[in-house]
Amino acid sequence: MAFFNFYKNTFKHGIHPPESKDETNGLPIRQFPFAPVIILPMAQHIGAPSQIVVREGQEVHRGELLAKAGGYVSVPMHAPVSGIIRKIGNVPTISGKMSPGIFIETFPSSTQEVLEGKPIDPDTATSEEILQGIQDAGIVGLGGAAFPTHVKLKVPEGKKCETLLINGVECEPFLTTDHRVMLEQESDIFTGIKYLLKATGAEKAIIGIEANKQDAADFLAKHIPKELPVSIKVLPVKYPQGAEKMLVTSILGKEVPSKGFPIEVGVVVVNVATTAEIGRLLPHGRGIQERVITITGPGVKKKGNYLIPVGTPLRFVLEQVGVDEEISEVYMGGPMMGVAVSNLDISIVKGTSGILVFTKKDINESSKIYPCIKCGACIDACPILLNPSKLGILAKFEAYNEMALDYNLMDCFECGSCTYVCPSHIPLVQYFRLSKRIVRKREATKKEEVNA
């Protein structure tokens, strides 16, 4: 309520879906076997696709550069396995679009040693050198967004980064990768923070962790190196606390301005697994070859947290862990914001944080859609205080301009809380996703007309 706007360690509203993390949060990270063929799409991140620098038939060593960054908002790609490049051509991606990609046939007898590169010393390197190192390592946000990390870390002219927030919230149900990373890769995390503090110029770092990972918070608190200005903040469990803006509000009580980034209030937020990856790769000058992925859901036989090479075909992954006969839906990411897979021939990418498999009986098919009864559940759920009920009605009437101008449609970051709580099962966030695209398209056409 607007009258009582005091700050109590969390953002306003939000939801409490069942956490469903118990089955995997106690399982240590295990190395996944190497697939016989690795399929590596070049558009795994937000921004320009990577540009391939190898040719068909070439033998590559694990960690070798396969493609260079396609621009500033782009990252290079490294070989996840040692093998031979069989083909360069189009490969399927989760969105349904084809992307240029590389097929690598894995050498079955290779030891899969990783190539060493030029190390970056956190004590002597400049901020620019570290940012360059992060780009060269091919690092993108591992929380799921896959935005190139070096772009995010670059503090714009005239702005100052005061606080570095490390995002260990993992508010998506089912996922336990960040949890395991915090329990097993503490030294990598702290090394990563050292690089990040240097790169952003922040004075201190705070690791935000939700209360359902108290063990990770205690463990990290015990291992904080003396010279590092790091503290840990345990937050109440609530979705979508892992969203950047919500995390800034939860930890610092500040609001990130609409359409702005956390740097507007002097904050940079980095995912904890991304931080660990920076701490692991930069001292060796290596690039990303693999990532931790939670494979779980009612349809999976060998649930767990696995270290899987990027580019491993999804079909291979599911065959290795064993899935139920009756599988019906497969999601990449969590159940709230993850994407449903339409084709098992796609491969694991850098942004894949989890693979969920549901069987037919877990899917509540054809829940009847009722008209909006204005119960207000969505109003009480929306973390950015929109009126999803009204927006939903406007979307039905295709009043996209009104949605954007009068009801702040473009501030919606599609967390899906409104759809989750709606008793009438109205696909609210789905409407908003579509509406946002239409509004963006209209704006683009308008701009073109002005320029023409």
Added chain:
Amino acid sequence: MLKKTLHISSSPHINKGRSTDAIMKNVVWALMPVVFFSVYSFGLNSLLVILTATLASVLTEHILCKLSKKETTIADYSAVITGLLLGLTLPPSFPLWMAFVGGVIGIALGKYVFGGLGYNVFNPALVARAVLQAAFPVAITTWHPAFLSDRFSTISQSVFTWPFMQPQFDAISGATPLSAFKFDGITTPTLELAFGQISGSTGETCAIIIALGGLYLIARNMMSWRIPVAVLLSAFVLSGALYLINSDIYPSPFFMLFSGGLMLGAVFMATDMVSSPITPIGLWIYGSIIGILTIVIRLWSGLPEGVMYSILLTNAISPHIDNVIRYRVYGTNRKTKVA
């Protein structure tokens, strides 16, 4: 080798598992004790009136859906609620044909012309009652006493009045506490009001049972607690202040709270989600307006009871409350729309 047809859907892939029909069903359940008490105190008369109104509502909804070539929506229980609520606001010896007309009007005029569930501006049951009050002013203000000894064996002859005929009322008829106060200056003790030992509409007599039904819905998070609290609190504060100023003219706030349809209106009618505002602050404003208007109508108008009109009036402004009362969107400084 995995060869499966995969279903795809847009995220989120999980749902809280609540549904609109479940909410409506629970409202029906919460109303059941009220119905039982009504039958217990007024006997067969009340049972027939409530059944007729409910039947008329459900039938009308079904027929209108069929006529507009849509799937019938009676399974969502909202028509049942409208019928029950209408039945509960009518006098026990009300002619059945009039109750039936009320049920038809509630659904057809109160709900369906607006587009059905979710689109009605006014509470359909109250629209029906307002029409009945205008059409049959005598029948709807002729009250039948409660706890007559023959209530389970005989039915008042007025109940079976032929359609389009005016009823002949039995010699016995009782005044409601509010009309007794309004026209004769008699106040009824509060305890009798709270436990329903009075005459009145079929469902408005026992305030305690109504409040318990409301508590059940609030506990299950299927009703906004803010509306009944705001309605009752504002009515109590206003009538209390007046009582303190001059206790000779104005009745005690407890009398105001427990008499007439205020409890039934506050708990089951004002809380209709469709016709009430959506934000918490909006709900407080909405409820307070209803409470204040009720007291104003009761004390300073020609009518003994004002709950129905105050809810209907406030229903009409509730979309405007939503337009004015908005949250400040995260990261912005604006609440209202920029023209």
